[in-house]
Amino acid sequence: MTSSQFNAKGRLHHLLTLADLPRDSLMALLERAAQFAVKPGAAAPRFDLLTGTTVAILFFEPSTRTRTSFELAARRLGAEVITLDLAFSSTMKGESLVDSLYTLQAMNMDLFVVRHGEPGVPETLAQHALPHVHIISAGEAHISHPTQGLLDVLTIRQHKRDFEKLAVAIVGDIRHSRVARSAVQALAILGTRDIRFAGPAELLPDDLAGEKFTNMDKALEGADVVMMLRIQKERMQAGLIPDEREYSRRYGLDGARLKLAKPGAIVMHPGPMNRGVEITSEIADGPQSVIREQVGNGVAVRMAVMAMLMSK
Amino acid sequence: MTSSQFNAKGRLHHLLTLADLPRDSLMALLERAAQFAVKPGAAAPRFDLLTGTTVAILFFEPSTRTRTSFELAARRLGAEVITLDLAFSSTMKGESLVDSLYTLQAMNMDLFVVRHGEPGVPETLAQHALPHVHIISAGEAHISHPTQGLLDVLTIRQHKRDFEKLAVAIVGDIRHSRVARSAVQALAILGTRDIRFAGPAELLPDDLAGEKFTNMDKALEGADVVMMLRIQKERMQAGLIPDEREYSRRYGLDGARLKLAKPGAIVMHPGPMNRGVEITSEIADGPQSVIREQVGNGVAVRMAVMAMLMSK
């Protein structure tokens, strides 16, 4: 079964999830993104692949970082960009989401980037969009964050060779993390079998294939990649995890712990980091950290997705 | 008497109201807008008519839809656009409105698009603007919304031939509607004589020429155009109209009622719609609805107004 992100010819038309992405499509996106990747300090070149098109960025959840990344991606491809920050006015004057789509489509918008806290919103928009219109999910509830998954595997690929032989440890609140879900899906497509989840028992996932650990040290042993997740302070208030200090002691990544992983293991974090909680500054800014590369790859991946979806 | 929207040579210099617009000017705007209109799905072409000019969009009332329409119009003409969303900070640090105009003019802004809940604001700005600066009203209290009136008659014109023979029914809270006022003015200029207003007695207008009905069915009989207005929930809270269900029963447009109008009558709505209140989804999405065309025409009309005002 293919999901609604493919068109009648089986071509990727929207990007809603990585779950059912064929390996070929994923590889093509990564190749394309690698071409768009720019080193920090180098000028970011402009392209005209999207000249004449209008991209609408609809964020129903606040996120300066991801919104800016999509905005830059679209503008660097030459698109006209309209950003609608709907985080604090969840509707356009009480209009339904689908009517907002109809309205913006009628203004000749070609591509919608949407982030929403409710499950199903990107899918609903894809179902109601005009045939030539594309939808990209920029985060769907706790379910999916496909461009984050892509930037994660692009970053790993820049440092590690064979995805089939990788051991990847993901640490933190995996149960509520769309970042983890999309990363696991991307890794699975690329053949990674050794995926370990570490965190407090209540935050380990029910629905993901991988080995579960409440002891972080065991999960790190021999890992090639250590992916730290941001801990939400709300979880502490809800009593799901211990206080910051205790959390940090049990699930924070520091120099001693990182030595349990393979030499040359890379450290990832989707940002924004709680320094001193899930990760120490020593590690975040250290030689094994690829955290800033992830951010740069984020723009490249989003450019690649837009370019692929909109190419004729 | 000509209003202050004309310059000494009688040329349209600002767009504040349709009330005293000569038929020639109105027709020229519609012709121009028709050239800018783009089908949904087609690429929206870019022009360079406004290249080198700066457009300031000053919205003192929130409106994602209209603001986006003006922004796209200006950008598609090549202008630099600065959007100042002043809805939640009604002043620029306590500065008077006219001082804000002076300040922005001093930064070489050439055209101001202004929406404000108080009557007289666009006129005041026009009086204080530098000679080469243009003001466009994007909504003035309950008084005027000239680009909405233009897009309404542009949409009618794409479907109906002779404005002089049209019967137009406008339904809802006409008394408080700048949309209705501007539409009626545009229709009057084009020679439409048969205009009917339907709604609860307290929401019928005192100051507009047309036949008034509290029975919606009678207003619809033989109508060529049915223009539904958005009902404001605030009016219900104020006790001016009955609850949603009762309002819908008496003044909602559904399939049965639409049959009272002429076959081929078109259905309009300025948006955003309260589906199930003033209009059913069957009608909103049905074959007689031109609601999405109105949105697309909105961008075209705003491009036409900007291009006309700023052409030498």
Add this chain to the structure above:
Amino acid sequence: MTSSQFNAKGRLHHLLTLADLPRDSLMALLERAAQFAVKPGAAAPRFDLLTGTTVAILFFEPSTRTRTSFELAARRLGAEVITLDLAFSSTMKGESLVDSLYTLQAMNMDLFVVRHGEPGVPETLAQHALPHVHIISAGEAHISHPTQGLLDVLTIRQHKRDFEKLAVAIVGDIRHSRVARSAVQALAILGTRDIRFAGPAELLPDDLAGEKFTNMDKALEGADVVMMLRIQKERMQAGLIPDEREYSRRYGLDGARLKLAKPGAIVMHPGPMNRGVEITSEIADGPQSVIREQVGNGVAVRMAVMAMLMSK
């Protein structure tokens, strides 16, 4: 000692303060700004000096006026501009300021414009920025507002010849004013020795060289330049200054007072003005006022700073 705004070759790399700016650098900036200055009514030409670069505007304090000025400056030089209005969400999801810098740098941003209410923020960003990245302060606590100081002396220079012979009176809350501090620094570099401060005793500065007056009339005698500051209503609530009426009587500029200054003295105000409090409308809009010229010069000065910092 040179501050951290110069690079190893002694070249201006950031603009954080005017305090230690060499006279040559200041003059070069003014010359450049004069080339960018445009008369009101004239079209603002576009340049491509910053084409291919991305400018991030980070405002942690609200300011429509200054933010718009920087935005226009960057866009008129051809830069891609990302504006992050952080006034009401002082952090990017709890991320530290320096991590936000790292994140945005990783997206290939080249220049940051920052306004912040805490002292030291521009300096901190400059210390952590990548070598090719530039920081411009757009206002730092009560300490510094260097582009305002530049636009002030640029405006004076358009009207007065010899800075060494000027008498400049600054009136209002000088103690808490970054505008006054930067103006005084710029004037000192240009050789102005006769600087007078007038205001209630508690609002006179401790740390600036100049003659202090609690009697405004005495400060105005023979002045070439009268620089009025905006009075903050918060100071009244705090009891630091008398009520508006009394303040206006003692420290407001009106026609009678202005006659104490030299004939041909110019009147300045950084805006936004409290008309009728620190300045009467007669003076604000009168022939000696250069207040709107200051605004236009603001854009020109910001273009000059960006162009100078980013030129190879």
